[in-house]
Amino acid sequence: MNRASALCISLIVAPAFATAEVQLSFYGGLQSAPASDISIRDPEIGNDDFSQDWEGRSFDAPPYYGIRATRWKSPTFGYGLDFAHNKVYPDGPLRDGYKVLEFTDGLNTLTINAYRRWNDAIGDVTPYVGGGVGIALPHVEVTNGEFETFGYQLTGPAATWIAGASVPITDRWSVFGEYKGTFSSNTADLESGGTLETDIITNAVNLGVSFDF
Template sequence: MRRAFRRSTYALVTAACLYAPAKAEDLQFSVYGGYQTAPHSGVDVSDGTHFNAGWEGKSFGSPPYYGARVTWWLENLNHPNLGLSIDYTHDKVYADEKTLATSGWSHFEFTDGLNLLTANALYRFPMEGQRWTPYVGAGVGVNIPHVEVTRPQGKTFDYEFGGVTFQAQAGVDFRITDRWSTFVEYKGTYSRVNVPIDSGDSLKTNIITNAVNLGVSFHF
């Protein structure tokens, strides 16, 4: 599953970079990190188990929270302020100590990634004579979490297909040179996670994440 996930990610990013109608000067590549949190969510297991999970983000712990995206601005289609992006985000959540005590599980987290891959539409608001450019965006995609569950019935430790993810973002880009810029943004995601775990059971939860990102972009 891990190898298939990596192949799919590389294929989608490569397709975005090589998309035929795009001119090189309309493309930008961005990387970012930041501080990510997640509110509580209900957890349902097919064996009848239910509890509320309190999540910790631990954004700067290993593995850290990070992301990357490729954006194509539609300048050659006479829509210079409209963009399309492929965005990969390595979100992560750890069940807190209270959740583990309540559930009776000794380990519960998605920390080698609540991996999100989304396709998004972006719109920017250039300000004449200014290097600052505000922007907003929204999109939809999939989540592929690394499921880590240890409970009395068994253990799960693998990448699984979770389901659909929705994403929204708003930020400001600051142009440093013709090629480089930096940005700060808010990004929110909503992921419907439905994954198999040990003993033939399945686990469902809906995870919301909130993140403040700081990143850098290269403009081709």
């Protein structure tokens, strides 16, 4: 899913929330990922189990970013959709036989989240926490020998957890900073007829801006 697709999702969702306070947020930041175990089951290239180190390269094109639409049902409780364009590159040498093994456009997640906020808890600062579940939609990029897998797939469930704080800059605009973690359980189909399975966690420190309708 590219930037235009994510924006379209948010613009479609926002009018449906129009009966309450709706907030549209855009964010970016520094995103990383620890190593994960990978399991390859493939009749052509063989079976393999190994651990892969990852790095985020947040500002390399395409950059890490996210879009969020939130409906606040009350002053303290809200829910909505969150699309995150996470990504992971191999950190260090690849397993023998692999020329490409990455999720860089990206390790996308789309989640339904719930939020709790504490309005003006410290002056104008409003802390919040949130979390939710959804799906992983990564761009799978794997090249082994003559077989190249390159495309978007629905690979499994995803989850996210968030803690941050926002500060208003006008009646409608605010800025925020937060920690955001994601988990995705991925089973990807390979062009060779096999599968790649890996569970990946990402950690991000985000800065963003929100607009209230």
